[in-house]
Amino acid sequence: MVSCRKVVASLSDYQDNDVSPALRREIEAHLRNCVSCSVLLDSTGKLLRIVGDERIFEVPVGYSDRLHRFLDAHVI
């Protein structure tokens, strides 16, 4: 089982289909069992859709701080 940390670090690659099939399976298995990571995936998915092609959003280290700054700057 991969750790939450590894899942979070791989989320943006996962969403870009840029992970190995083995890692993808591990991430999907983790997401089925981990509410916080699946919520995070859901919210980064929305965020990536908002940002679109500019791809401002990066791998979520310090995720919540960055999210709040992003929301302050872009969503009013």
Ligand SMILES: [Zn+2]
């Ligand atoms: Zn997790």
